[in-house]
Amino acid sequence: MTHWNNFSRGLFKENAVFVLFLGLCPTLAVTTSAFNGLGMGLATSFVLLFSNIVVSAVKAKIPDKVRIPCYIVIIATFVTIVNLLMEAYTPDLHEQLGLFIPLIVVNCVVLGRTEAFASKNSLIPSALDGLGTGLGFTMSLILLGAIRECLGAGSIFGFEFIKTGGLIIFILPPGAFLVLGYLIVFVNKFNNKST
Amino acid sequence: MEILIIIISAVFVNNIVLSQFLGICPFIGVSNKVETAIGMTGAVTFVMVISTTVTYLLQKYVLIPLDLAFLQTIIFILVIATLVQMVEIVLKKVSQALYQALGIFLPLITTNCAVLGIAILAVQKEYNLIESVAYATSNAIGFGLALIIFTGIREQLDFVGMPAQIKGVPVAFIVAGILAMAFLGFAGIG
Numbered sequence: 001m002t003h004w005n006n007f008s009r010g011l012f013k014e015n016a017v018f019v020l021f022l023g024l025c026p027t028l029a030v031t032t033s034a035f036n037g038l039g040m041g042l043a044t045s046f047v048l049l050f051s052n053i054v055v056s057a058v059k060a061k062i063p064d065k066v067r068i069p070c071y072i073v074i075i076a077t078f079v080t081i082v083n084l085l086m087e088a089y090t091p092d093l094h095e096q097l098g099l100f101i102p103l104i105v106v107n108c109v110v111l112g113r114t115e116a117f118a119s120k121n122s123l124i125p126s127a128l129d130g131l132g133t134g135l136g137f138t139m140s141l142i143l144l145g146a147i148r149e150c151l152g153a154g155s156i157f158g159f160e161f162i163k164t165g166g167l168i169i170f171i172l173p174p175g176a177f178l179v180l181g182y183l184i185v186f187v188n189k190f191n192n193k194s195t
Numbered sequence: 196m197e198i199l200i201i202i203i204s205a206v207f208v209n210n211i212v213l214s215q216f217l218g219i220c221p222f223i224g225v226s227n228k229v230e231t232a233i234g235m236t237g238a239v240t241f242v243m244v245i246s247t248t249v250t251y252l253l254q255k256y257v258l259i260p261l262d263l264a265f266l267q268t269i270i271f272i273l274v275i276a277t278l279v280q281m282v283e284i285v286l287k288k289v290s291q292a293l294y295q296a297l298g299i300f301l302p303l304i305t306t307n308c309a310v311l312g313i314a315i316l317a318v319q320k321e322y323n324l325i326e327s328v329a330y331a332t333s334n335a336i337g338f339g340l341a342l343i344i345f346t347g348i349r350e351q352l353d354f355v356g357m358p359a360q361i362k363g364v365p366v367a368f369i370v371a372g373i374l375a376m377a378f379l380g381f382a383g384i385g
Contacts, residue, residue, distance in 0.1 A: 021223065021364055025308045029216035069276060076269040084265065102268040102315055106308040108220060173214045174375035181368030188360040 006125045010133030016109045017140035017180075018187040023109040026100045027141060028176040034157050037145030038138065039093045040100065043086065045134025047078045047104050048113060052130030054078075055118040071114045072105065079104045109137060147179050198329045201322075205333035207381040211309055212341040213374060218309030222342055223367055225300070232346040236339030238300040240332070242282060243310050246275045247331035250314040251324060271314050279304055309338060345374060 016022045023044070030040040051074050062070045083101045086094040094101065104110065113133050118126040146156055152170030154162030169175050211217050218239070225235050250271050258264050283301045286294040304310060313334050317327040348370055357366065 022220075024219040024223065025216050028219060069273070072272055072276060073269065076272050080265065080268050083268065099312055099315060099319075103217075103308045103312055105268055105272050106311050169376070172375075172379065173216070174372045174379065176216070177368045177372030177375055181365045181372060184365040184368065185360050188365065 003125070003128055006128040007132040010113075010129065010136040011139070012136070014133075015136045015140060015187075016133060017137060017144075018184055019191075020112075022112055023107045023137060024180075026103065026107060027144065028173075028180060030097050030100050031141055031145035031148055031176060032171050033149040033153070034142050034146040036093070036096055037141035037143075039086075039090070040097055041134070041138025041141040043082050043097070043101060044104055044107060044109070044137055045131065046082055047075060048110050048134040048137075049127060049130040050078045051075045051110060051114055052118040052126040053123060055114045056121060056123050056126035059119050067119065068111075068115070071111060071119075075110050075114065076105045109133065144176075144179060144183065147183075148175055151175070151179075198326060201326060201329050202333040205330060206337040206340060207378065208383075210337045210341055210378050210381075211313070211334045212338055213371070213378045215312070217312040218307055218338055221300075221303065221307060221309075222338075222345065222371070223364060226342060226346040226349050226367070229343065229346050229350065232342045233339075234296050235300050236335070236342055237296065238304055239307065239309065239338055240335035242275075242279055242301070242304050243313055243335045244328060244331045245282065246278050246310055247314050247317050247327055248324070249278060250274055251317060251322075251327045254318050267315070267318070271311060275310055275314065309334070341374070341378075345371060348374070 010016065014020060017024070017027050026040055026044070031037045051071070054074050055071055079102060082104070083094075086097075086101060113130060117129045121129070148170045150156055150166070152166045152168060152172075152175060154160060154164065154166040170179065205211070209215055212219065212222050221235055221239075225231050253270065253274060254264075254267070258267060258270065263270075279301055283294075286301075313331055317330050320330070322330055345367075349367060352366060352370070361369075
């Protein structure tokens with residue numbers, strides 16, 4: 001039961017994007033299509049999962065005063081791995097996401113979870129927490145990407161359903177801010193009702 | 196001339212916040228009072244210019260000759276984190292007034308993706324040293340411009356009545372969206 005709690009916390013109740021407002025830069029920048037959102041979400045989930053595992057495994061050895069730089073090095077290592085893997089196996093996606101793959105290092109979600117959870121808990125809960133937070137982040141990105149792609153290009157995951165295209169503004173930067181703003185309004189409304 | 200194009204394109208056309216989505220966290224986080232926004236801009240400018248210069252030199256004279264370019268991400272973030280710490284220590288000793296003004300913002304900047312982003316972009320665009328410095332400076336100005344305009348609007352928004360669900364962060368995003376639309380008007384210049 002507690003395992004389920006560790007996993008599901010990041011999915012809804014403490015969703016990184018819609019509730020905690022963390023990791024907003026990649027959220028806004030890469031969600032021009034649902035597929036890009038999926039790719040970015042999975043890359044971040046990979047980094048979250050493995051840096052949580054490693055941090056919780058070595059936490060006893062790290063001196064308290066230099067823990068943040070140590071965590072950053074661990075995170076940066078996995079980001080480099082993801083970056084090289086994506087460059088080799090999914091070059092198109094790597095091209096699309098571009099700068100935002102190395103920038104996973106400074107994604108506050110990742111450092112936040114290692115510092116707030118993995119540094120205090122044992123290996124399995126940390127892995128579940130990393131996975132849950134990562135999937136929650138991925139879901140948010142897919143949702144945002146899907147809405148922007150539907151409205152902006154008239155397609156979803158690349159399948160066109162409106163031949164004439166869409167309102168281009170939703171693909172352009174302003175659309176990212178507007179869609180996320182209105183989504184947070186809906187999330188707030190939903191949360192207020194349930195409590 | 197090259198440099199003029201870099202500056203105009205970085206400040207207006209490809210504004211770092213409103214069209215490249217770097218540094219959104221401070222943009223939403225510290226945009227409550229104009230004075231804080233100015234302080235944050237100062238700190239970002241300071242760190243961004245120094246770190247872009249240092250990472251440029253590192254990339255050119257250490258990483259590439261040693262064939263270690265794949266370590267870029269790790270090295271850059273370490274350099275920036277160390278640099279921020281050093282700037283903080285030096286400022287505390289040298290200028291108490293400047294430290295008072297920028298001090299609280301400096302630790303926040305380590306995890307500001309704008310600083311790392313610009314350092315990586317300057318290397319990717321293959322600028323030389325002067326162009327890199329101009330690029331970093333003008334991006335910092337662009338950041339300041341967007342942040343200060345946005346803060347001014349948000350200060351006024353406090354007096355506007357609106358439903359509870361929209362108050363705070365959501366309305367900030369909607370305002371940012373409209374501001375980004377205004378900046379789209381610059382597209383095509385340069």
